[in-house]
Amino acid sequence: MSGKHRLQLRVNGVAHDREVEPRLLLSDFLRDELDLTGTHVGCEHGVCGACTVLLNGDSVRSCLCLAIQAEGSEVTTVEGLGSVDQLNSLQEKFREHHALQCGFCTPGMLMTATDLLSKNKQMSDEELREGLSGNLCRCTGYEHIVSAVRAAFADKGGDGS
Amino acid sequence: MSEAGAGNIDLTRPKIIGTSVKRVEDPRLLTGHGRFTDDVKLRGTLHVAFVRSDHAHARIDAIDTSAAAEMPGVVGVYSAAELDQMTSPVFATSKMKDYHATPVRALASGKARFAGEPVVAVVAESRYLAEDALALVDIDYAPLEALVDPELACDENAVKLYDDLPGNVLVSRSFGMGEAEAVLAAAPQTVSGRFRFHRKSPTALEPRAYLADYDQGSRALTLYASTQVPGIIRDCLVDVLDMPGSKLRVIAGDVGGGFGGKASLNPEEILVCALARHLGRPVKWTADRMEDLLSTSQSFDEIVDAELAVGEDGRFLALKADILGDVGAFSIYPWTAALEPMQVAGFLPGPYKIENFQANVRAVATNKAPMGPYRGVGRPISAFVLERLIDMAAKKIGMDPAEIRRRNFVREDEFPHKIGSGIVWDRSGFLDCLEQVIERADYDGLRRHRESARAEGRWFGIGLASYAELTGIGSRLSAAPGMPINTGTESATIQVDSSGAVTAHFGIASHGQGLETTLAQIVAEEMGVRLEDVEVVQGDTAAVAHSTGTYASRSAVIAGGAGTLTARTLRSKVIEAASHLLEADVKDIDFAESLISVRGTNKTMSLRELARAVYSQMGSLPAEVRAKVDLQASEFYDPHFGTTTCATHLAAVEVDPETYKVTIHTFVVSEDCGRVINPLIVDGQVHGGVAQGIGAALFEEVVYDETGQNISASLVDYVVPSAAEVPPMTVHHLDALAPSTLGGYRGMGEGGTIGAPAAIANALSDALGHLDVEISELPMTPERLFRVVEAAQAQKGE
Numbered sequence: 001m002s003g004k005h006r007l008q009l010r011v012n013g014v015a016h017d018r019e020v021e022p023r024l025l026l027s028d029f030l031r032d033e034l035d036l037t038g039t040h041v042g043c044e045h046g047v048c049g050a051c052t053v054l055l056n057g058d059s060v061r062s063c064l065c066l067a068i069q070a071e072g073s074e075v076t077t078v079e080g081l082g083s084v085d086q087l088n089s090l091q092e093k094f095r096e097h098h099a100l101q102c103g104f105c106t107p108g109m110l111m112t113a114t115d116l117l118s119k120n121k122q123m124s125d126e127e128l129r130e131g132l133s134g135n136l137c138r139c140t141g142y143e144h145i146v147s148a149v150r151a152a153f154a155d156k157g158g159d160g161s
Numbered sequence: 162m163s164e165a166g167a168g169n170i171d172l173t174r175p176k177i178i179g180t181s182v183k184r185v186e187d188p189r190l191l192t193g194h195g196r197f198t199d200d201v202k203l204r205g206t207l208h209v210a211f212v213r214s215d216h217a218h219a220r221i222d223a224i225d226t227s228a229a230a231e232m233p234g235v236v237g238v239y240s241a242a243e244l245d246q247m248t249s250p251v252f253a254t255s256k257m258k259d260y261h262a263t264p265v266r267a268l269a270s271g272k273a274r275f276a277g278e279p280v281v282a283v284v285a286e287s288r289y290l291a292e293d294a295l296a297l298v299d300i301d302y303a304p305l306e307a308l309v310d311p312e313l314a315c316d317e318n319a320v321k322l323y324d325d326l327p328g329n330v331l332v333s334r335s336f337g338m339g340e341a342e343a344v345l346a347a348a349p350q351t352v353s354g355r356f357r358f359h360r361k362s363p364t365a366l367e368p369r370a371y372l373a374d375y376d377q378g379s380r381a382l383t384l385y386a387s388t389q390v391p392g393i394i395r396d397c398l399v400d401v402l403d404m405p406g407s408k409l410r411v412i413a414g415d416v417g418g419g420f421g422g423k424a425s426l427n428p429e430e431i432l433v434c435a436l437a438r439h440l441g442r443p444v445k446w447t448a449d450r451m452e453d454l455l456s457t458s459q460s461f462d463e464i465v466d467a468e469l470a471v472g473e474d475g476r477f478l479a480l481k482a483d484i485l486g487d488v489g490a491f492s493i494y495p496w497t498a499a500l501e502p503m504q505v506a507g508f509l510p511g512p513y514k515i516e517n518f519q520a521n522v523r524a525v526a527t528n529k530a531p532m533g534p535y536r537g538v539g540r541p542i543s544a545f546v547l548e549r550l551i552d553m554a555a556k557k558i559g560m561d562p563a564e565i566r567r568r569n570f571v572r573e574d575e576f577p578h579k580i581g582s583g584i585v586w587d588r589s590g591f592l593d594c595l596e597q598v599i600e601r602a603d604y605d606g607l608r609r610h611r612e613s614a615r616a617e618g619r620w621f622g623i624g625l626a627s628y629a630e631l632t633g634i635g636s637r638l639s640a641a642p643g644m645p646i647n648t649g650t651e652s653a654t655i656q657v658d659s660s661g662a663v664t665a666h667f668g669i670a671s672h673g674q675g676l677e678t679t680l681a682q683i684v685a686e687e688m689g690v691r692l693e694d695v696e697v698v699q700g701d702t703a704a705v706a707h708s709t710g711t712y713a714s715r716s717a718v719i720a721g722g723a724g725t726l727t728a729r730t731l732r733s734k735v736i737e738a739a740s741h742l743l744e745a746d747v748k749d750i751d752f753a754e755s756l757i758s759v760r761g762t763n764k765t766m767s768l769r770e771l772a773r774a775v776y777s778q779m780g781s782l783p784a785e786v787r788a789k790v791d792l793q794a795s796e797f798y799d800p801h802f803g804t805t806t807c808a809t810h811l812a813a814v815e816v817d818p819e820t821y822k823v824t825i826h827t828f829v830v831s832e833d834c835g836r837v838i839n840p841l842i843v844d845g846q847v848h849g850g851v852a853q854g855i856g857a858a859l860f861e862e863v864v865y866d867e868t869g870q871n872i873s874a875s876l877v878d879y880v881v882p883s884a885a886e887v888p889p890m891t892v893h894h895l896d897a898l899a900p901s902t903l904g905g906y907r908g909m910g911e912g913g914t915i916g917a918p919a920a921i922a923n924a925l926s927d928a929l930g931h932l933d934v935e936i937s938e939l940p941m942t943p944e945r946l947f948r949v950v951e952a953a954q955a956q957k958g959e
Contacts, residue, residue, distance in 0.1 A: 021289075023289070024289075031199075031200075032202075035202065036193065037193065037197075037199075037200035037202075038192065038193015038194065038195075039193070040197070040366075040367070040417070041199075042366045042367065042368065042417075042450065043449075043450035043875075043876050044449045044450060045450060045451075045875055045876065045877070047450075047875070047876035047877060048366060048450070048876055048881075050366060077193065078191075078192065078193035079192065079193045079194075081191075081192065082191075082192060083192055084188040084189060084192050084194060085188075087188065087191060087192070091191040091192065094187070094191055095183050095184065095187045095188075095191060096183070097841075098181075098184065098841040098842065098844075098845050100187060100190055100191065101418075101673035101674070101675065101845055101846075101849065102190075102365070102366070102367070102415070102416065102417045102418040102672055102673030103186065103187075103189075103190030103191070103195050103415060103417070103673070104197065104365075104366045104367040104415075104417025104418060105366050105417075106190055106191060107193050110191070125889070128884075129883075129884040129885045130884075130885050132883070132884040133883040133884050133885040133886075134883070135883075135884075136366060136876070136881050136883055137366070137884075138364060138365055138366045138418050138420070138849070138852075138853070138881065139366075139418055139673045139845070139849045140845055140848055140849050140852075141845075141847075141848030141849045141850075141851055141852035141887055141890065141913075142848075142852065142883075142884040142887050143844075143845075143848040143887075143889060143890060144841075144844075144845055144848065145884065146884065146889075
């Protein structure tokens with residue numbers, strides 16, 4: 001088997017120093033090595049967006065990324081948002097608006113929405129739908145997801161409407 | 162029925178049913194703490210990778226696994242030679258005449274019948290290592306002719322998938338009422354067409370995954386499975402593995418959507434169980450998306466030749482249809498190959514009075530993945546065919562599409578009404594849904610908008626579709642025709658434990674529907690406890706003695722009914738115990754929001770105090786009372802026939818004449834799902850169903866080439882609509898009580914997918930009416946739309 005590489009990175013603020021195979025996907029590293037199973041794998045070819053995480057603040061598909069590409073990076077996964085007892089404001093909006101059903105796409109959807117919220121002051125519904133279009137949801141028909149993210153923008157004081 | 166209606170609901174207590182309470186499931190799912198099958202990590206787990214047939218149809222002459230078995234990390238390599246020794250094949254039997262069952266096996270035995278069928282399983286220490294070894298497995302195939310065209314597969318000279326069967330037709334049935342042929346022949350007007358719905362994949366976002374754990378000490382096997390039907394799987398595996406049910410437990414934890422694709426027995430779940438027992442270690446398989454698109458059951462692959470006779474007054478006189486279902490490589494367990502094509506026929510007459518009806522149904526095996534249930538099962542095709550014929554008829558006699566429907570609906574005073582296929586509509590708001598859509602969507606305003614758009618040369622159209630379906634089907638009917646298992650009953654067991662906590666056990670298996678919340682709402686309200694005090698256990702065969710799962714829009718109705726009856730029984734036990742403990746008459750005891758009190762006094766007791774008194778303080782109750790007030794109850798509910806859910810969908814679409822891109826301008830649904838338990842959850846179910854209906858109408862198609870290769874096995878090629886393709890939509894409810902179910906609930910999980918394809922097909926036909934285009938094929942991708950328009954223009958030119 002190919003030799004292992006040293007990987008140092010921070011995930012949700014915690015430093016890790018591991019030896020990994022170069023071919024190990026970031027999604028598998030998170031799920032299998034760190035037991036952060038909130039990051040879901042829905043297609044393994046970069047279309048569904050379920051595995052979306054933030055890499056140094058930018059949303060990436062962790063199934064298209066090797067773990068060693070995250071060397072020296074700060075990775076944020078869904079576990080790095082709020083907790084079961086204290087949801088963050090975006091998670092709370094998802095709950096209020098019933099923006100999740102089976103919950104499988106939800107972690108990726110939250111990470112993409114976090115990215116959109118951090119980089120845009122406000123977004124129209126059309127821009128929001130475009131912004132979320134890289135994350136497939138099979139349950140909700142997106143209506144309630146759009147409402148939740150719209151409400152999160154409103155809360156942030158983007159448009160106040 | 163004596164338990165009918167919602168008449169005995171106490172109106173003085175605070176309402177939990179009917180309220181959009183926040184879901185119980187959400188905190189864990191929003192924070193990454195859900196527990197999907199692939200999230201379950203057991204020490205020493207082995208991982209499976211499959212060599213799947215790359216031929217659609219081939220004899221398997223030899224398999225050499227020796228090189229793969231030598232790979233580091235590989236624990237074993239298995240083919241049918243081994244698995245046929247460890248398991249027995251499963252047959253989806255049926256009481257139906259002229260039906261031929263086919264075996265379901267863990268691995269292809271002797272022959273491969275579709276590209277993607279599992280042939281060899283490699284078991285290794287990691288998934289990476291198992292996949293590495295796949296390339297070293299050597300299989301000698303002798304390719305056979307691939308049957309891809311279902312009509313050719315019916316030919317008696319066609320190559321056979323199963324040598325021991327008379328041919329490839331697995332089901333052949335004819336039924337009807339009246340004199341359809343004669344009435345059609347003499348009718349003033351007829352419309353007809355050949356309608357083609359292409360194959361779809363359910364495409365739940367979580368790929369299928371199974372993990373089997375065999376405990377050698379107790380000789381017990383636990384299967385963690387992404388399944389909708391843990392009860393059906395457990396009861397089947399008992400025979401396949403020859404183990405008692407007490408040693409076999411199936412747990413469906415969090416399941417990432419199903420839509421029917423996780424509602425059947427799959428070869429891979431047999432395999433992981435057999436190998437876990439054989440190897441004495443946990444064995445896991447998680448599909449990647451390609452495997453899921455290749456091998457998960459598919460659906461909607463139907464050809465329907467249909468004809469409708471109409472009077473000059475718009476009355477429907479007769480309906481006749483020949484239905485050919487392409488059911489793929491085997492007859493799926495437990496639903497059988499009859500499931501979808503028979504449902505197409507059964508629901509074809511829809512919510513209308515049609516006195517003469519004739520249907521001829523065939524289900525034919527081909528070299529494709531097996532057909533199984535998918536959201537709507539048959540009804541999306543029924544609605545597509547009939548609603549298209551209705552619009553064609555309206556156009557022919559110059560009547561508005563809304564008006565022709567009004568004239569033909571079964572009316573309020575005509576319920577219960579038996580349609581030509583034998584299905585009985587108990588009572589439902591057929592006309593009310595149509596009128597509500599007309600009003601709320603501003604039908605007249607849309608028609609004015611259409612006229613002005615057309616004046617500008619734009620291709621704008623409006624489409625209506627009405628449908629009716631049976632939900633919450635009880636034991637007198639079968640979810641699939643002739644199927645030997647009972648899907649019509651549910652039991653619930655609720656207990657107050659010695660700490661006063663309430664746990665409600667159900668046999669259903671939620672996979673996105675929010676049943677942990679809605680069933681808790683029912684139990685809380687019926688019993689008198691706070692929502693947060695009810696723990697719902699479901700998706701686990703250890704929860705109740707008999708269970709099947711969640712499918713066929715049954716759970717809210719049947720499990721809701723069982724939960725209602727059980728909560729009422731337990732409530733009366735709590736009140737009786739309290740009357741002794743608080744020394745008050747039973748009728749003076751109040752029990753609400755988890756607090757027990759004596760009316761008109763300040764005497765109160767918590768459920769915890771009551772439980773401690775009953776279980777632990779032995780002198781607190783006389784022995785004969787203690788025996789009666791054991792703080793648990795178990796009741797059973799059977800809605801016998803089920804109930805009728807209906808809806809009307811309205812779509813307004815615009816087609817870009819340059820690119821043939823379809824934009825959905827308006828989408829409005831009005832539906833009658835009876836009493837609404839949680840309005841937000843109900844809306845969410847409709848939204849999701851409509852989005853899948855939009856996919857079925859415009860985007861999604863499993864494509865097999867002429868050699869039987871699935872050339873759409875990625876999400877690049879199999880197009881699931883994203884937020885950019887799905888329009889905003891509005892949903893309205895009649896909020897009327899269902900007359901024949903306990904609590905007044907109707908099932909509503911599938912309806913969105915039934916109405917949307919038909920409404921969009923009608924809207925597209927309306928938009929392209931000036932080009933003499935009638936949509937008779939779905940999905941209408943831009944390319945297909947372009948070809949349809951070109952063909953109509955060419956015909957016009959001749």
